[in-house]
Structures are given as C-alpha cells and as structure tokens.
Amino acid sequence: MEEKRLVLDIEQKPKKIRHWLLFATQHFLAMIVACITVPIITGLPIDATIVAAGIGTLFYILVTRGKSPVFLSSSFAYIAPMLSALALGDEIAKNNLLAVIIGMGIVGVVYVIVALIVKFVGTKWLDKLLPPIVIGPVIMVIGLGLSASAVGNLSTTANNYNIVGIAVGLVAMLVTALVAHFGKGTVKLVPFVVGLGAGYVLAAGLTAIGNAADIEILKLINFTPLKEAFSPVKFESFLHLPDFLFLKNMTSQFNASQIPTIILLFAPVSFVTICEHIGDHKNLGNIVGRDLLKEPGLTRTLIGDGVATSISGILCGAANTTYGENTAVVGVTKIASTAVIGGAALLSVFVGFFTPFTAFVETIPGSIMGGVSLLLYGFIAASGMKMLINERIDLGVNRNIFVVAVILVAGIGGLVLRVGVVEITSTAVAMILGILLNLILNPKKEAKMEDYDV
Numbered sequence: 001m002e003e004k005r006l007v008l009d010i011e012q013k014p015k016k017i018r019h020w021l022l023f024a025t026q027h028f029l030a031m032i033v034a035c036i037t038v039p040i041i042t043g044l045p046i047d048a049t050i051v052a053a054g055i056g057t058l059f060y061i062l063v064t065r066g067k068s069p070v071f072l073s074s075s076f077a078y079i080a081p082m083l084s085a086l087a088l089g090d091e092i093a094k095n096n097l098l099a100v101i102i103g104m105g106i107v108g109v110v111y112v113i114v115a116l117i118v119k120f121v122g123t124k125w126l127d128k129l130l131p132p133i134v135i136g137p138v139i140m141v142i143g144l145g146l147s148a149s150a151v152g153n154l155s156t157t158a159n160n161y162n163i164v165g166i167a168v169g170l171v172a173m174l175v176t177a178l179v180a181h182f183g184k185g186t187v188k189l190v191p192f193v194v195g196l197g198a199g200y201v202l203a204a205g206l207t208a209i210g211n212a213a214d215i216e217i218l219k220l221i222n223f224t225p226l227k228e229a230f231s232p233v234k235f236e237s238f239l240h241l242p243d244f245l246f247l248k249n250m251t252s253q254f255n256a257s258q259i260p261t262i263i264l265l266f267a268p269v270s271f272v273t274i275c276e277h278i279g280d281h282k283n284l285g286n287i288v289g290r291d292l293l294k295e296p297g298l299t300r301t302l303i304g305d306g307v308a309t310s311i312s313g314i315l316c317g318a319a320n321t322t323y324g325e326n327t328a329v330v331g332v333t334k335i336a337s338t339a340v341i342g343g344a345a346l347l348s349v350f351v352g353f354f355t356p357f358t359a360f361v362e363t364i365p366g367s368i369m370g371g372v373s374l375l376l377y378g379f380i381a382a383s384g385m386k387m388l389i390n391e392r393i394d395l396g397v398n399r400n401i402f403v404v405a406v407i408l409v410a411g412i413g414g415l416v417l418r419v420g421v422v423e424i425t426s427t428a429v430a431m432i433l434g435i436l437l438n439l440i441l442n443p444k445k446e447a448k449m450e451d452y453d454v
Contacts (some may be wrong), residue, residue, distance in 0.1 A: 006334045007189060010069055010288060013339040019186060023335055024343030026193045028351070030325040030376060031073045031344075032361055033153070033369040038074035038318050042082050043094070045243035046362075047352045048316035049074050054348030056308030056320040057341065063304035066338040067296040069330055070284065071345070072308050075321035077273050077425055078107075081265035082317065088261065089253035097317060098250035099258055103266035104313020110270035111306020119299040126293065130278060132391035134434040136384045137404045139283045141411030141430050142276070142324055143381030150377050154370030162367065164206065164217050169371025172199025176372055180332055189333050192372055199368035220367065225359040242352045246314050270306075272428040273321055277305055279431065280322040283383055286390075287331045328379040399441040407434040 014020040031053070039049045053073040060072050085099040154169040155161055176195025179187060187194060203220040210218025230237050278293070281301055285292040292301065308320040326344075330336050351357045388395075388404075395401055411430030418424075424432075 006288065006336050008335045008337040008340070010067060010290070010336050010338055012337050014337065019189075020340065020343050021347075022186065022190045022193060023333075023337070023340040024347050026190050026333070027071055027326050027329055027341060027344035028347045029196055030192055030329045030372075031071055031323050033364070033366070033373075034076075034149075034323065034325060035073040036361075038076060038079060039316065041079055042086065042317070044082075044100075044317040045245070047240070047242040047358055048244045049312075049318050050358070051242050051244075051349050051352030052312035052315040052318065053320065054345040054350075054352070055315065056312050057345035057348070059308045059311060060301075060304035060320075061338055061342050061345070063307070064296040064300045066342075068281070068284070068292050068301055068304075069288065069336045069338045069341050070281070070301070071323050071326035071341055072305060072320040073323050074312075074316075074318040075273060075309075077269055077276070077321065078103075078266070078319040081269055082319075084265055085262055088258050089255070093253065096250075096253040096258075097245050097248060098254040099262050100317040101245060101250070101313045102259065103262050104317070104319055105310045106263055106266045107270045107273075107313075107319060108306045108310030110267055111274065111302050111309070114271075114274055115299045115302035115306070118302065123293050123298055126278065126298070129435050129439075130282065131438065132387050133393050133400055133403050134407065134431065134438050135279055135282050136387040136391070136393065137407035137434060138279045138411070138427065138431045139384030139387065140381045141384075141407060141427055142279065142283075143377045143379070143384065144408075144412050145414075145427055146324065146373070146377040146380070150370050150373035152370070153366035153373065156366065162217060162220070165203075165220055165365060165367035168199055168203050168206065168220060168365070169367035169369075171202055171371070172196060172368045173371035173374050175199070176375055189335060191332065192329060192376075195372050196364070196368060199371060200364060203365050203368060220365045221363050223363055225362040226356070229355050229359040236355060238355055239353055240355050242315075244315050245317050268424070272424055273319070274302065275428050275431050276425075277302065277322060279427075280324065280327065283380070283387075284322075284327050284330065286387055287327065287383060288336045324380045325373070325376045327383075328376040331379055331383060332375070397443075399438075399443060402441065403434055403438045406437055407431070 008014065014023060035049060035053050036046050039046045056072040060070060081103060082100055085103050086094045086096050088096045088099050154166055172195045175198040176191045179194045180191035183191065206218045207221040210216065278298070281292045305320060305322065312318055312320045393400055395404065407430045410433050411426050414426045415429050416424065416426050417429055
C-alpha cells in the first residue's frame with residue numbers, strides 16, 4: 001500500500017476553529033441529500049434522521065477510538081425491509097414503527113455477532129476472500145452504482161426535466177473541480193462548499209428572475225420550507241424538538257407474532273451491508289494509507305456501525321451505514337481528521353434541532369447536489385480503478401479479466417436476487433460472484449502455454 005500525503009492525518013486537528021467549521025460543514029453538505037432521501041421515501045421523520053446520523057457517527061468514532069474517519073448516515077439497503085415492516089399489521093396505515101425499531105435492533109445484533117467472530121478468528125480469511133482483484137471492481141461498482149442517482153438529481157427540478165437546472169448543476173461541478181485544482185490556502189480545502197455555494201447563488205438569481213417574469217424553467221429553488229418556518233415567527237421557527245420515534249405511540253399495529261417475519265426481513269440484509277462495510281473500509285484505508293481492518297480493526301468498526309444502526313432505529317427508524325460521499329471528500333481534500341468528522345457529526349445533531357438550517361437544506365435544488373455528486377461518486381469509482389493499478393493487477397490475464405468483468409456487469413447492470421422477503425442488492429451480488437469466481441479460477445491451476453499440444 002503506497003504512502004499517501006494528507007493535509008490532515010487521522011489524529012490531527014485543524015488549528016483554527018473557522019477551518020474546523022468549514023471542513024465539518026463540507027462533510028455535512030456532502031451527505032445531507034442522500035441522508036434525507038431515505039426518510040422521504042419511507043415517510044419517517046427527516047429531522048430525527050439527521051440527528052441520528054450525527055449521534056451514530058459520534059458513537060462510531062468513540063468505539064473506533066478516533067482511528068477511522070468514517071461518517072455514518074441513513075442506508076438505502078434497508079428501504080425495502082423498512083417499508084415491509086411498516087406495513088405489518090395494517091398495509092394501509094403503514095405505521096408499524098415498533099417493527100422497524102426491532103428490525104434495526106436485529107441488525108445491530110447481527111453486526112455484533114460477526115464482530116465477535118472476527119475478534120476470535122481474525123481477518124486473514126478476508127485477504128483470501130477479498131483480494132484487490134475483487135475489492136477494486138466492487139469499489140468501482142459502489143461509485144458507478146450511484147451514478148444514476150447523481151444524473152437523476154442533476155436532470156430534474158420539481159420532478160421535471162430542466163435544462164437550466166442541469167446547467168446550474170454543471171456550474172457547481174465545474175467550480176468545485178476548479179477550486180480543488182487551482183485553489184489556494186483554505187479555499188482549496190473546501191471545494192464542495194464553494195461549489196455548492198456558487199451553484200445556490202446562481203440558482204437563487206435565476207429563481208428571482210423566473211418569479212418576476214413568470215418563467216417556469218428558471219424557478220429552480222422552492223423557498224416554501226423557509227417561508228413556512230417563519231410564518232408566523234415563533235420559538236419553533238428557530239429551535240424545535242425532532243420527531244423522534246421513541247416519543248410516539250408504537251404499539252397499535254405491533255404484536256409479538258410479527259417478530260419472526262421481522263427477523264427474516266432484516267437479518268439477511270445485515271450480511272449484505274456487512275460486505276459493503278468491509279469494501280468501504282478497504283477503500284478508505286487505501287485512500288488514507290492505512291489498513292483500517294487491522295487498526296482500529298474490523299471488530300471495532302462493525303460494532304460501531306451495527307450498534308449505531310440500532311441507536312438510529314430508536315431515534316428515526318433508519319439504518320446507519322458508511323457514506324461514500326464523505327469518503328470521496330476525504331480523498332479529494334486529503335483531510336482525514338476524525339476531529340473534522342466528529343465536528344460534522346455535531347453539526348448534524350445541531351441542525352436537526354435548528355429549524356432555519358433544516359429548512360434551508362430542504363431548499364437546495366437536487367440539480368446542484370447532482371452536479372457535485374458527479375465528482376463525489378466518480379471519485380469513488382476511480383478509487384477502485386486506482387487500487388487495481390497500485391496493486392499491479394495484470395488485466396492481460398484471462399482470470400483477472402473475468403473476475404473484474406462479472407463484478408462490473410452484475411453490479412452496474414443491477415443484478416438483484418430476491419428470495420421471498422429477502423433482497424440481495426446488486427453490489428452484494430457482484431461481490432459474491434467476484435469472490436466465487438476468484439476462488440474457482442485458481443491462478444496456481446491456470447493452464448500454461450506449454451500445456452497446449454497444437
């Protein structure tokens with residue numbers, strides 16, 4: 001693993017508070033759109049999900065002793081089981097909140113059990129199951145698998161195709177890239193903040209013109225959340241208690257007979273996200289120049305992630321998972337400080353209570369986040385390619401080509417396996433196929449040219 005040059009290493013802290021705040025804000029903005037998408041789809045509380053992301057990340061940092069710069073936030077992998085759990089007992093109401101909370105508790109238990117197995121068995125088996133020839137393409141799949149989300153956000157405004165929105169998103173992308181490449185001093189270290197800011201200012205100007213001249217295509221920003229927050233002005237316009245699940249009546253649709261179904265909904269998906277957890281940590285370790293599966297160790301990272309999911313379930317109902325967006329920010333800015341990640345987590349907790357900021361975040365056009373995400377998700381995919389290059393994987397060898405090919409096609413093509421209520425995501429399927437093919441096509445048994453009698 002080659003040595004990486006970092007502006008701030010994992011144990012280091014920014015010297016100035018304003019820099020700390022800027023770097024933390026950058027991480028928060030990188031994750032926020034994906035974070036709130038899960039509650040939007042499932043109908044769970046957005047503000048509580050934002051708070052849960054921060055608390056989960058702080059717990060993870062504590063368990064890993066501040067040695068892994070990971071931000072945790074709401075996971076898309078559990079959307080299907082979450083929706084199914086919410087519908088247990090009453091498919092119309094879809095409000096079985098206790099079933100979701102129990103499901104997230106089960107996820108935490110599975111993670112802890114696997115973590116304890118790793119503690120006693122070790123991680124050497126991972127090197128055999130997940131060598132660079134498998135992990136590299138899987139990382140590429142993680143990044144490229146998100147490409148549809150980035151392009152979808154970039155291409156639509158208010159659920160309609162909007163060429164002006166695309167242009168503004170591309171401006172945000174271009175400004176981010178220019179700042180990261182040509183920027184000096186502190187500005188160079190916060191390219192995503194500058195890019196998002198430039199895109200928002202441009203979108204606000206165009207929206208003002210669109211409202212004044214009644215030109216629909218220029219109306220990029222919907223300021224309704226801000227208007228509602230201050231109409232009328234009251235204490236809740238500034239601070240409010242998030243809509244935490246544990247404060248609700250959750251017994252109306254739940255009964256104990258549902259527990260076996262809940263286990264079948266959530267436990268299998270836990271193993272899928274554990275595979276993604278390992279891949280994400282290998283990718284981040286490659287970026288920061290450390291083996292995070294050895295230090296702080298896979299046992300600690302799994303416990304941090306799994307228990308954080310259980311905590312998040314109690315708060316908002318969503319699972320926590322490592323966020324590729326934040327890994328990309330670490331890779332682009334070369335700031336791997338867990339103190340910065342911790343600052344972003346604290347900011348996330350604060351924002352969940354602070355009404356104006358929550359309302360403002362809801363006004364950010366998806367096209368702007370989509371434009372910046374072209375860089376974020378592309379960086380993840382490029383990191384996988386870089387791993388293959390750094391590890392000198394010979395793609396002139398058929399077995400290597402086959403392993404890479406099946407992972408990329410299955411993952412990007414969206415090969416999903418469904419067995420009853422269990423759904424295995426395309427990323428997990430791609431990883432499983434890659435592992436199997438890599439083990440079956442043993443390089444020691446590969447035919448040599450001299451074996452051919454022609």
